[in-house]
Amino acid sequence: DADVTQTPRNRITKTGKRIMLECSQTKGHDRMYWYRQDPGLGLRLIYYSFDVKDINKGEISDGYSVSRQAQAKFSLSLESAIPNQTALYFCATIGGGGNTEAFFGQGTRLTVV
Amino acid sequence: AQSVAQPEDQVNVAEGNPLTVKCTYSVSGNPYLFWYVQYPNRGLQFLLKYITGDNLVKGSYGFEAEFNKSQTSFHLKKPSALVSDSALYFCAVRDIRNTPLVFGKGTRLSVIA
Numbered sequence: 310d311a312d313v314t315q316t317p318r319n320r321i322t323k324t325g326k327r328i329m330l331e332c333s334q335t336k337g338h339d340r341m342y343w344y345r346q347d348p349g350l351g352l353r354l355i356y357y358s359f360d361v362k363d364i365n366k367g368e369i370s371d372g373y374s375v376s377r378q379a380q381a382k383f384s385l386s387l388e389s390a391i392p393n394q395t396a397l398y399f400c401a402t403i404g405g406g407g408n409t410e411a412f413f414g415q416g417t418r419l420t421v422v
Numbered sequence: 423a424q425s426v427a428q429p430e431d432q433v434n435v436a437e438g439n440p441l442t443v444k445c446t447y448s449v450s451g452n453p454y455l456f457w458y459v460q461y462p463n464r465g466l467q468f469l470l471k472y473i474t475g476d477n478l479v480k481g482s483y484g485f486e487a488e489f490n491k492s493q494t495s496f497h498l499k500k501p502s503a504l505v506s507d508s509a510l511y512f513c514a515v516r517d518i519r520n521t522p523l524v525f526g527k528g529t530r531l532s533v534i535a
Contacts, residue, residue, distance in 0.1 A: 351428075
């Protein structure tokens, strides 16, 4: 089993629909992140969480919300999807004091039509 | 806030030649620096990191990187490029305080046979 699992892997949704992307990890890490990847823009941080009670906005949080249901689970929601949210979304975890490398999920390719 | 710059969108190199992918960073305190690689339709894979100690760090697949504090750089290098090294490379940074991991925009490396 993968250390970081994202579901779904691919999703096509319509403008205005609510959609949730889920992430679970088996690393036992406290820190979890959501990024989106767009061509030429690299990975941009949407939200991050340093523990279950700690949620922080990233660079591009508008239009997104998150929930840290447990140490191992961190979900990302688009309350009302719009076409410019079409992107590749990655979840990642980092352990220890943050000086270890990040472990990434395989990504969720989201298309909003 | 911390930031990362990868000044080259694309680097082309002939197989067998040395390669360099550039990265400069900005943080308030001391940095933790990372390189990741992304192959088509895959998640990000960790290559190497600088936390402290020797300025030259060695990583996976024969890659290495040199930390230069005065130039705030962390360039990725490999003595002899392989066609299979062709991929998208990301530099990332966070400082030793409780800050999130921030990525550059990525550099596409193309190794030509």
